[in-house]
Each structure stands twice: as C-alpha cells, then as structure tokens.
Amino acid sequence: MSLVQTENLTKVYGKGDTAVTALDHVNLTVNPGEFVAVMGPSGCGKSTLLHLIGGLDRATEGRVLLGGHDLSRLDDVKLTELRRRQIGFVFQFYNLIPVLDAVENVALPLVLDGVKQNTARAKATAWLQKMGLGDRLANRPDHLSGGQQQRVAIARALVAEPALVLADEPTGNLDTRAGDEIASLLRQIADDWGRAILMVTHDPRIAAYADRIIFLKDGRVVDETRLSGNGTDETKRVMAKMEAI
Amino acid sequence: MNVQFTLAIRYLSGRKLRTVLTTLAIVFGVLVIFGMNTMLPAFMRAFQSNVLAAAGQVDATITLKTSDAFDANVAGNVAAVTGVRAVSGFLNRTINVPPGYFDGDSATAGTVTALSLVGINVAQATILHAYPIKEGRFLESGDSAAAVISKSLAEAIGVRLGETFTLPAAGGETVLTVVGILPARALPGNEEVLVTLPQAQTMLAMPGKINTIEANYDTLDKTRRAEIERAILGTLGDTYQVGSLASNSELLANMYIAQAIFSLLGVLALLMGGFIIFNTFRTVVAERRRDIGMLRALGANRTTITGLILSEGLVQGLVGTATGLVSGYLLGAGLISLLSPIMMQFLNAKLGSPVISLSLVIGSIVMGVGVTILAGLLPAMSASRVTPLDALRPPVGTISFKRLAGLGFWSGAAMIALAVVALITRNVGLIGLGGVLFILGLILMAPALVNPIANLFAALAAAIFARGGTAQLAEGNLSRQPTRAAITASTTLIGMAILVMAASMMSSIQIGFGRVMRKSLGSDYLLIPPSVSVWGTNVGASPKLAEELRAVNGVAAVSTLRFAPTQINGVAVSLLGIDPASYSQVSGLTFSAGTEATAYAALGEGRNIIFNPVLAASAGVKAGDEITLIAPTGQQAYRVVAIAGDFINAKIATGYISHANIEADFNRSEDVFLQINLAPQADTQATESALKGVLKAYPQFRLIAGQEYMEEALRLFNAAFAGMIVLVIFLAVPSLIAMVNTLAIGVIERTREIGMLRAVGATRRQVRTIIVTEAIILAAIGTAFGVLSGLYLGYMGVETIRAAGFPMEYVFPAAGVLLAVVAGILFGVLAAVIPARQAARLVIVQALRYE
Structure with missing residues (x-):
C-alpha cells in the first residue's frame, strides 16, 4: 500500500473573477521509503501540493490519504498530532526557532509531543551527530552556516521518526556544494532509514537524486519519470524534460 | 520545566531589547494606574476639606439643644464614631460692645458693635478650616493673649499686626495682641476674634468647656452621612443636636461633580495604562504570527501555543507589574511629599499620604498581567484560526480603503458623532462619557485614515528634508500596514490628547477664569453686603x-x-x-x-x-x-x-x-x-x-479693593483645582514616554526590512532618513488625532469646571497645541534616532537574518 495517495486534489485561491487554480485534480502516490521529486516551472503548484499533503493547508476539492487517514476528515487536534508524529518538514528558509540552540530546535517536535526533556535531547543529539553536527550542538541558528542550518532542520524533521519527510526547495538557499550534501543526505534518509521523501525543487541536478520525478504544469501532473540512478545522465534527461514542459 | 515555559523564557531572553521595552510598557501602564489611584484619595480628600474649609462650612455642627457649654471631652466621643474624619471643639460667644468702644467716638454708631470671640483648638481646627494668613502667623497652641483677626476687622477697629486691642471679658477687660491677620471677611455673620481655646475659656470663665463641636465625614454618600449622624446622636444622647450640611446644598452638589471628575481621571488612567500595554504588544504582533505558524507546522497544537503566550505574558506581566507597582507608589508618594509643602503654603491644603487599597492592588495586577496576556493571546488566537501556512505567510498586498472602512470605521464615526452630541447637551456625565467615546472612535477610524494622512505628511517631509524618494518609501511602509501604523500612532494619540487637555484646562483657567472675573469684579473697590x-x-x-x-x-x-x-x-x-x-x-x-x-x-x-x-x-x-x-x-x-x-x-x-x-x-x-x-x-x-x-x-457694607477680592476668589479656585491639574500632568508624562517606547519597538521589529533596503542599495544615510521620516509621520498622525481628542477633552474639562459653578471662558490652548506638535515631532525623532542608527550600522546579512 502506498504511504501517500492524493485523489483529485484541487486547490483554488480566491473567488469569482480573481480565482486562481493552483492544483487541478492531482492524483499521485508515494510509497514507503521512496524518494520522489516534484518539478515544474514557477507557479505550477509544487509548494501547494506539498502543503496540502503536509496538512498545512486545506484542499478545495479531493483528498489526501496519509497512511490510510483521510486528512480532510481530521480535526485540527488530530491533524496537528499527525503532523507531529508522521510528517517531518524541511523548508527552503530552514525556519528554525531563532531563540533555541541546535539541540533544542531538533528536540522541539518531541518535546511538543510530551516526550521527556532528557530523552528528547538525547535523540536530538544523536540525529545531529548523524548529520555531522556533533560539534555544533549548542549553537543558535545565527551562528550556523546555511548548509548547517538546513541539516539541523533535517534532523528536526527526522527526530520524531516520521514515515514521510516533506522538503520544500531544501537546497534553494544553498550553494552547489552544500546543496549536493543536503541532496545526498536525503537520499541516505530514504535508503538507510526507509523514510519516504517528497521534495519540491527547481534544480534538475538535485531532482536527479530522486527515485521518481513528477512534473507539474498549471496545477496538473503532466509527466512522470522513473530514474535509473546514474547521476549525470539522469540530470541531462531531467533537463530535457523540463525544457519540453 | 515544561515546553511552553522554556520557550517563553527563551523568547524573552533571546530578544532582550524587545523584552526590556515591552516590559517597560507594562511598567508604565501599571505605574499610571497604580500611582494615579494611590494619589487620588489624598487629592480628593484635600479637595473636599478645602472646599468645605474655604466656604467656611463643615459637614456637621454639634451643639446642646439648650446651646449651653459642655465638657471639652465630648469632642473625643464624636471623633470615635466610625465615619467621622475630623473633629474640633470650639468655644464661641458673641460679645456686644458699646458704641464707640473701639474708636472712642460714641456719638456715631461704630462700625463694630458685635463680634464673636472664638476659642479654637489650633491643631484640630486647622484641619477643618482654612486660615489663609495674610500677615503675621496663625495661632499656636501655647499662645496666650494672642488673637488672629480679619483685615476688615483690623481696619474697622484700627489695629495693625503686633498692636493690641481690648475686649470685655468675664474677669474684666482682656488685652489681646494681634499676631496674625486673615483676609477681609467675605462670609455672612459677625467678625471673629480667634484665640486659643484655653484663652477663650479663661476670658469667658468656662474652664474645660466648649459649646460647639464641628466634624467632617469621610463620605459624600447621602445614606452613609445620615447613618453617621445617627451614630453621633446615639453616642451623645438626645440632649445634643446635629446641624448638618444640607444634602441638597449647592456646595455638596459641586463636590459630587468634582468627585466625578477625580473618578474620571482614575478611569482614564486605567484605560490609558491598559492601552499602553495592549498597544505595545500589538506592535510586535506580525512577528508573533510567524513564530506561531512555524510552531504549528512543527506540530504544536493550540493548547501549546496558548500555554506559550500565557507563560510569556505571565512572566513579563508579573515582572512589569511588580516594578510598576513599586515605581507607581514611589512616584505617587514622592509627588505628594513634593507638593505637600507647596499646597500647604499657598493653598492651605493638606495632602494625606498615598492610599493603597487591596482592590487597587488587585486591579492593577489584573490590568498589568491580564492586558499583557490578552494582547498576546489575540494574535495567537487569530494565528491558530488560520492554517499554519497562512500564519507563516507574510501579509501582502495593498489594503483598500473600502476594506478598512468596514464596521470599525463606521462605528468609530458613530461614536464621534455621539460624543459631539454629548458636548451639545452640556450634561457633565454625558460629556465625560463622550470623551471616552471620542478617543475610542478616533482609534477605530484611524486605520482607514492612515493612508491619506500619511500621504499628506510624506509630501510635506519630501518637500522639507526627505528627498530622493525616501519620504515616499517611508509613507509606503506605513500605508502598506495601516493597522499596525494606526496602533502605534494611537499611543501617541493618547499621550498628546492628555497633554492638550491639560493645556486647554490650564489656559482656560488662567485666562478664561481671570477674564470673567476681571470683567465682573474688576472695579477698583467693591462694597460688599x-x-x-x-x-x-x-x-x-x-x-x-x-x-x-x-x-x-x-x-x-x-x-x-x-x-x-x-x-x-x-x-x-x-x-x-x-x-x-x-x-x-x-x-x-x-x-x-x-x-x-x-x-x-x-x-x-x-x-x-x-x-x-x-x-x-x-x-x-x-x-x-x-x-x-x-x-x-x-x-x-x-x-x-x-x-x-x-x-x-x-x-x-x-x-x-x-x-x-x-x-x-x-x-x-x-x-x-x-x-x-x-x-x-x-x-x-x-x-x-x-x-x-x-x-x-x-x-x-464692607469696602474691599477689587484686586484683593479677586485674589481671594482665585485662591479658592486654585485650592480646588490645582490638584486636578497635577493629576492630569501625572497622566501625560508617562504616556509621552510610552509613545517613544512604542515607536522604538516599531523600528526594531522591522530590522529585516531595513536590511532589505540596504541590500537593494540604500545608503546608511537614506536608511536613517527613511526610518526617521516614518517615525515622524507616525508621530504626526498620532499628534494630529491627539490634538483633536485633547481639544475635546479639554473643552469637556472646562465645561465640567463650569458646571461645578466656577464661571470661566473656554480659551483655545494655542500654546498647548503648538507644544504638542513640537513635542510630537521631537519625540518621534527621539524614538527613531537610536534604532535608526543601529539599523543603518547593521551588517546587511545579519539584518536580513533577523527574524
């Protein structure tokens, strides 16, 4: 059974003459442990799709099934709980809490879930070490580089052991090297820890790390490609597809 | 520690400057509420005893039904009755003198044929009565053969300060030395010769006796006064009688009105304190919304968010309120001890010590902590009503006048209309309510009015100093978020309103009151019946x-x-x-x-x-x-x-x-x-x-110089209303400081935007100009509205005093308005200079990173 399934997912912003259809009857699936990239030109609805799947926003029509739960049927309390336990978020601008240090930021979802401070901190520390940030535990976000901040954000996304990680342009704010590091980290998350990853990106090179790419245009799925794993060739293929769209 | 509390502490300590400034707002809010209301009873009491004393009246006069003398200790029994605030025993007797007794001319009827010898207990009587000595000194308890008389009596019997005169007495004639002279007697009745009680007892051969007890009550409440009267009679027995100030007397009516004004000042302080706190927190709301969105995305539920805001409000509210209580008390006590000697010397008004009631302490804490929490909870509630994503999104897009001119705008307009109607009715109660409505109305209308007014001032600023598009940028910043601008400006509004109100009242009192009086009594001499x-x-x-x-x-x-x-x-x-x-x-x-x-x-x-x-x-x-x-x-x-x-x-x-x-x-x-x-x-x-x-x-008839009579009337007036002006100024000063505070927070909160400006090529100088211009425009909006409100409140104050029976003209406070405008702009610049310098010095990347 797939982890994520969308059925005729539609999102319309505004009303009447000013209405804009961001997503138009989108149907897709993400399987457990699968790394899926979503690509498409600006304004094609990539981020909207991610937000709907993550339960950050409500659909106008259609539904999202996550692990068998229909998100549209969950009230705010259940939805919040689901986000906390089942989903990890990685944003383009990291969105770390500026007044908390690295460990505290990572531990936050656990603490919010009522896990004891010590346990939460221990888990957070372990994840930060896995991300290569063992020597940056007590640093606040403004004392970390962009790449380091994003790794803290990834650790935060993983600390609650969610089945699904949603990443919105995770490398959009990073240089090439840091971007590659983050992309391979995501690959590793799927391969080693079996988490499903749904990543929105502009960058064909980064998308090439995924198992599968879904192309969106004007709110519709226009193409889908399964990748072989050969980085350079795949990048070229993806670029060609993007140009076609 | 639970997560909410940890987060709250972290947020507070991670944003030190903001925390200090917002806590300061709580301190000022509580300071105004608490300080003002601890001072109020002292001023109100001084006012009441002053008005009574100045009018030569007391709440109750107790005598034997037979008018005989009685034991002086009875005064102590009256003082012990609950509700009796002050008591004094007197021994007075009318002394008839034969024609020509003083001037030695028995052919014509002398000007003085009868006078009252009044023996007073100096310490007690000075609490009940005003004895505004013009020359010499007042009686002291150890005095013997000393007398204090009025200027008119002194002239009538031809004695001056330090000279002696004789009075017929039980043991033969007594020689008295004039130690002090009071103003000419303007009250009905015989002229009085004041001597110490033992002196009078000796002269009248009534050792240990008095024949009148005067008392003041601690309340204006009619039923309570009747109860106190019954209690006094119950203690003394039915051979005594109590003559009370008639409950429908004009004097009492004036005192009710004055009490209402004092209470209004207390309520105004409460409103203003709450408003300062609320406004400050509303200023940091945009950032809160984003933080809340982020926490919600990470899985924090509404309870957690509410808990976080509650903890933050509690910590900050408690610290701010405690500081505010202490500093409010110190300020109140300091002001009273500073003013006491001045009031005593010039107005003969005794100020008591500040009064702390339990309900006031509780009320101040509720306001300090409660408003802080409420001001934090509102954005939290609105942020948790929308999806986390909407909360994360920055508010964008221009906001049309139509959208802003919604229910708030029109209900504001209606309130102002009602306030104007209230003014026309000339009913003091309605006018007081109108004052509150007027300010509320302006605050509600403000968001829709920010754009046009900001445009106007931007054009002005552009013409004067902010060239190169900086004025337009500053204006744009304000117009894009009119609600935030309006909230920040409304703190200025309150401060300025109170300043202009104080100025209106003072100019009307000094000029308008004098003008009416001079016109009416400006002749060189008055012959007074x-x-x-x-x-x-x-x-x-x-x-x-x-x-x-x-x-x-x-x-x-x-x-x-x-x-x-x-x-x-x-x-x-x-x-x-x-x-x-x-x-x-x-x-x-x-x-x-x-x-x-x-x-x-x-x-x-x-x-x-x-x-x-x-x-x-x-x-x-x-x-x-x-x-x-x-x-x-x-x-x-x-x-x-x-x-x-x-x-x-x-x-x-x-x-x-x-x-x-x-x-x-x-x-x-x-x-x-x-x-x-x-x-x-x-x-x-x-x-x-x-x-x-x-x-x-x-x-x-008594001949009195017009000037002298006017001075006397002015003295009475000042005695009554000086305290009120002091209280209004006490309100105005913290609100001005609060205004600087709010403006400064507004600038700090926009560090990120400032970084953006620098990033796109604004020079440090331009950034400074933009921020200062923005603050000035904001202050100008607040000042414009504040002056309007202040004029209304000032007019209201003057009307109230007029209703209290003091005829005066309303004088437009031109100097006060000018002062408010200058102060508004000055404080605007002051509030912006330090944050603007800081902002201009920021490393661009750091500024961009500021969240």
Missing part, C-alpha cells in the same frame, strides 16, 4: 449712598445692583437691577448670546431683560423670547435680549433689568452691591479714607 449672591437677606442702602460716593473726590464712576425676587415659568429667579449706562464702565457681563452694545442699550429702552446662562438653561429660554415676570405690580411681559452672566451670580438663576424697571415694576430702589472706579489720577489713599468716612453710616 453680608451675603453675596443670596441678596434677599441683605439690608441695602438708599440711592443716597451712591450719590455720596460719587461726590467723593477721586471717584470716577459708581455702579450699583438692586435686587428683587421673582419667578419665571415657575423658576425662582433673582432679579438684579443695573444702570445700563454706568454698569459697563465699572463692571460687565460676559455674553454668550447677543452683544454688549445692543443689550445694554435695549435694557434702557423698554421692558427688556438679560438672562444669565443658568436661568436660560433652567427656564428653557433663548434670546428673543418673550417671558412673564411675577411682580408686585402684577405680571409683566419682558423680552430676553441677551444671555450673559457675571461672576458672583454665576451659580444662581439671575435676570438683569434696568434700575428704572426694577423700581417701576418691583418697587425696589435700594442698592445691595456697589462697585466703584477711581479716576486715573486719583490719590488712592485719600480717596479710600474718604470712602470709609462715607461708609461709617452704612455698617452693612
């Missing part, structure tokens, strides 16, 4: 007196008032006859409808009458109306030609007609009040003694 304004009890003088006075060398003009009681539309009216030709030379009415020239001329021509404002209001009459006067000669039809009043009759329904008419219709030709002007080159001393010579035959 025993009872001023309650004319009916006076014995007047025939027109011969005026003729004699006019004949005195150096007298330029004499104007007289004649009196007749009458009724108009069932209202009892005091009718005064004036000589239209001479009245305006010596005295004058202050006109609110009709003009001086035509009105006086009309009085001389036919049956025409001028109404004073009290009469016009109570009879429901306006200029031009025909009315009927009940006269001994039958009903007489008069036409109202103007509405105008004078100072002494301001509180009494009074009509003015000509001497000729009052004689023809009411058969009255005796003068009850005379005013005299001297010729410019007159020898003042010679003329004055000549006038006194004429007056020997008219002992019912």
